[in-house]
Amino acid sequence: QKEVEQDPGPLSVPEGAIVSLNCTYSNSAFQYFMWYRQYSRKGPELLMYTYSSGNKEDGRFTAQVDKSSKYISLFIRDSQPSDSATYLCAMSGGSRQAGTALIFGKGTTLSVSS
Amino acid sequence: DAMVIQNPRYQVTQFGKPVTLSCSQTLNHNVMYWYQQKSSQAPKLLFHYYDKDFNNEADTPDNFQSRRPNTSFCFLDIRSPGLGDAAMYLCATGMGEGLGANVLTFGAGSRLTVL
Numbered sequence: 001q002k003e004v005e006q007d008p009g010p011l012s013v014p015e016g017a018i019v020s021l022n023c024t025y026s027n028s029a030f031q032y033f034m035w036y037r038q039y040s041r042k043g044p045e046l047l048m049y050t051y052s053s054g055n056k057e058d059g060r061f062t063a064q065v066d067k068s069s070k071y072i073s074l075f076i077r078d079s080q081p082s083d084s085a086t087y088l089c090a091m092s093g094g095s096r097q098a099g100t101a102l103i104f105g106k107g108t109t110l111s112v113s114s
Numbered sequence: 115d116a117m118v119i120q121n122p123r124y125q126v127t128q129f130g131k132p133v134t135l136s137c138s139q140t141l142n143h144n145v146m147y148w149y150q151q152k153s154s155q156a157p158k159l160l161f162h163y164y165d166k167d168f169n170n171e172a173d174t175p176d177n178f179q180s181r182r183p184n185t186s187f188c189f190l191d192i193r194s195p196g197l198g199d200a201a202m203y204l205c206a207t208g209m210g211e212g213l214g215a216n217v218l219t220f221g222a223g224s225r226l227t228v229l
Contacts, residue, residue, distance in 0.1 A: 036220075042223065101171070
């Protein structure tokens with residue numbers, strides 16, 4: 001079993017739809033959870049950052065972490081064509097020291113049509 | 115704007131011909147990382163520098179080397195590229211400790227093609 005599982009999609013939705021992206025993981029030591037957005041032929045950019053369990057909201061984006069189920073989600077409300085990208089989940093263990101490797105999911109490719 | 119710059123954005127090389135990719139940062143971050151990302155796959159950490167301390171991942175092939183001459187610059191050397199090394203190479207930076215240690219800033223990537 002891979003440490004982080006993410007459905008690669010592709011996921012196609014119409015403009016204005018609510019999008020739900022998910023990752024599951026197996027390592028209970030993970031405490032830091034991130035979502036990165038990667039446009040085609042570009043590097044990933046940080047979208048959301050969550051420590052431990054709970055919800056975090058930023059504009060149209062909401063990140064949820066359920067550590068008991070080892071499941072994290074990213075919700076996008078009122079999706080826009082500009083949201084079309086690959087979304088990568090990433091997570092790491094409890095160390096606050098650099099070099100604790102981020103473990104990435106494979107990414108889910110999202111396409112929002114106008 | 116503070117950022118991470120990678121050069122070249124696109125590199126074409128022949129099988130076995132050495133390649134060097136560069137990364138520079140204006141964020142003054144302690145840590146610089148090199149990731150390899152193949153098509154439709156998760157980025158895979160190759161190694162990182164914490165200041166001048168080099169940290170190699172256990173499964174990174176010997177074909178891959180890195181240099182960090184100063185805080186701002188880091189290089190990835192691929193000594194004898196094979197067809198399987200064709201990928202996007204991502205440089206990232208991060209802070210040395212604290213909550214920010216887990217937050218990385220990525221460059222736009224260097225896409226390597228091996229003929």
